[in-house]
Amino acid sequence: MFFSCTRSEPDITGRWVIDNDFFKATYVLQMKEGRLTALVLDYYDGTTRISHNAQNKQYLFKNLERERGSFIDGISGATRKGIDWEFRITQMANDTLLVEQQISGKVLKELWVRSNKKYETF
Amino acid sequence: MKLFKKEVWIIPLLFFTLGCEDEIRNIAANEGPVEEPTEFSPEVNPVDINIDGFDLLENMQGHWTGSMRIIADDLDWFAFDYRPVSSSHIFGIFEGGSAGDLLTSFFVTDFKDKRTIMARNGGLLNGLYRTSYFVLDSIRYDNDNSKYYRLVDARGGAATMFMELRFKRDSLYFNAYTSRLGLNLVPTRHMTFKAKRENPDLALAAAQYVGFPLNEPARDFSRGFSTEYLYVNPGDTEARSATFLAEQGANDDIFSLADASGDPFRIQDHPYLSFLTVNIERNQEINGKPWFVYLSRESLTDTDGYLKEASFGSVFRFPEILSEYDSFTFTYLHPGNYFVTVIADVNEDGFISAGDITHRSRWITINPEEATAITIDGINVRN
Incomplete structure (x- = not known):
């Protein structure tokens, strides 16, 4: 009997939702060539509505790489607060992601919850 | 006083924030070459309010209270007090105090051969005087009996920045999207204000006093904007936004800054207030x-x-x-x-x-x- 010494990385691909006081959205996290992307399935902030279809394929982010236990995308040069990423995704639990976005020197933190709904992308 | 004109240095420009140095990423970066513009291509097509859209002014009336997200800061309570200041101009402002203020007013004008509505957005914030002009470019009727209005940068169009408002009975959804005056390719959500209309009687009293609303220009922009004072991003040869800037010096007040910026609709020009x-x-x-x-x-x-x-x-x-x-x-x-x-x-x-x-x-x-x-x-x- 053999045991692998390699710990498998958690799989965060799939469908995730966020629904707060300011907007609601559903994203599909996908791995493409080793990089994490977030396809927008639907988004609504009270005025702008985005619905995924074959003609309208939009992403929240692309090109996030696994690093330091999270997925991050690099930005050129650290900010004055020393943050060298624009997006950082960290799995908090099987069904919860902490999604951090650096905006104007501040970090917006949001929790995404996994959705078990099936999804279809084009 | 330092005046921001064509050859000036990079200024972190804010639609509504208390000190930004960068811009929010788009909520959705489009895929493929079709969606993302690669060069500045302004397109501004005003709505003719003789056909539809004039009711935006009336819809704005009231003391709106609700919640606000300004980039990454959430405020559980926030308010804008919108009241008419003339027969065709309605005004609201956030007064931050020592940090400055931020206003957005809506008024009837003539622009690009159309009778339309413009928004004037800006203020004196952290020592920077800014005024940007937007024009109503689309209206939408949603299935839930709400009505939607979009106003885009009067020079750069939606590619530079825009604001969206949707009214559903006494609810307001007010979002603003910016691109650092065109430095970012795609504007991104900068402000979200969700509010209920409280006590419209003060706005209605002001309306009665000033004879609001009338479909007549509160300010004439039929000749467009003088390009002499429009802010131009470093490296660009033309302005991407209908924006006027001036940096506050030790002895400057809002009046001198308005003059210095070249703002075509200064505080001195506002009646009633x-x-x-x-x-x-x-x-x-x-x-x-x-x-x-x-x-x-x-x-x-x-x-x-x-x-x-x-x-x-x-x-x-x-x-x-x-x-x-x-x-x-x-x-x-x-x-x-x-x-x-x-x-x-x-x-x-x-x-x-x-x-x-x-x-x-x-x-x-x-x-x-x-x-x-x-x-x-x-x-x-x-x-």
Whole structure:
């Protein structure tokens, strides 16, 4: 009997939702060539509505790489607060992601919850 | 005073923030070459309000209270007090206090051979005077009986920045999307304000006074904007935005800055609005402390000067003043009656909290186009 010494990385691909006081959205996290992307399935902030279809394929982010236990995308040069990423995704639990976005020197933190709904992308 | 014109350096420009150095990423970066513009290609097509859209002015009326997200900061309570200031112009402002202010007004104009509505957005924030002009370019009727309006940068169009408003009965959804004046390829959400209309009677009273609403220009932009003063991003040869900037020097006030920026619709040009200067008399307990000064519909304190939390929903303006100042002037103030309440932030936590010191709210009447002053003393009631 053999045991692998390699710990498998958690799989965060799939469908995730966020629904707060300011907007609601559903994203599909996908791995493409080793990089994490977030396809927008639907988004609504009270005025702008985005619905995924074959003609309208939009992403929240692309090109996030696994690093330091999270997925991050690099930005050129650290900010004055020393943050060298624009997006950082960290799995908090099987069904919860902490999604951090650096905006104007501040970090917006949001929790995404996994959705078990099936999804279809084009 | 430093004037921002064509050859100036990069300025972090804000639609609505308290000090930004970068811009929010788009909520959805489009895939493929079709969606993302690769060069500046302004397209601005005003809505003819002789056909539809004139009702935006009426829909804006009221004291809107709700929640606000400004980039990454969430505010559980926020308010804009929209009242007419002329027959075809409605005005609202956020007064931040020592940090500055931010206004958005909507008015009838002629632009690009159309009778349409423009928005004037800007203010004096962190020492930077900015005014940007937007034009109504689309209207939408949604299935839930709500109506949607979009106003885009009057020069750069939606590629530079835009604001969206949707009204559903007494609910307002107000979002703004910016691109650092065109430096980013795609505008991204910058502000989200969700609100309910409270007490429209003050707006309606102002409407009656000024004869609002009429479909007549409050300001004429039929010749467009003079390009002489439009802000041009470094490296660009032309402006991507209908934006006017000026940096505040030691001796500059909002009047001189308006002149210096080349703003075509200065504060001096606004009818009906007034000014109120609030002076405070400090005492030993509040010396060296920052303070809030609130204008509200209801008294924020009882007769002994203790704060009444239940009345805070009636607040119109809520600036915060740094400790080194003993005076603050409200600009662009709607005439009317107000309670004035000063709250010394004794523990300096930036919030109204236990231990802060106040006084019995004072009543004041503001007449149209007047500069009024009030001195608040007896700030000695510890809450």
